[in-house]
Amino acid sequence: MEKLEKIKYIIVHHSERTIDFPLFIKLRHKYLRHWEDIGYHYLIGGRNNLFTTNGKLYSGRPEEIIGTHAIRYNRNSLGICLIGNFNKIYPSKEQLFTLFSFLNAKTEEYSIPIQNILGHRELPNVTKSCPGKLVNMDYIRKKLNKLKNKNKKLFT
């Protein structure tokens, strides 16, 4: 499997299915789509789902390996998938909490600017609604920015 280049972007996705589990996604990606492994690097468990813990961060493809989740962006991005279909319901507060701490940690670790956190649908030529119509990416970027500023004040 090919190694990732410098990580410049984080791309946010949803699984589109309410009842889902990282292993099921991995099996679909491997055996139905014939990919080498699960497409995403990380996944966050959702609510109303017997198979995942709401808000739990799951590992997918190893972080140093190129994912299969966003055409033309795979070489330099991490892919994270919120489990659920957010065209219909909002992500749970537990999922968002985990997403914000993940985004905060990874943007620090790889010096990724906040504007490079993108929803899948924000990439050129993507016609899907991923990560779901009810996920507002501007809100996510703004709120993360606020969290970072607050932390800076706390630790300086």
Ligand SMILES: [Zn+2]
């Ligand atoms: Zn997607």
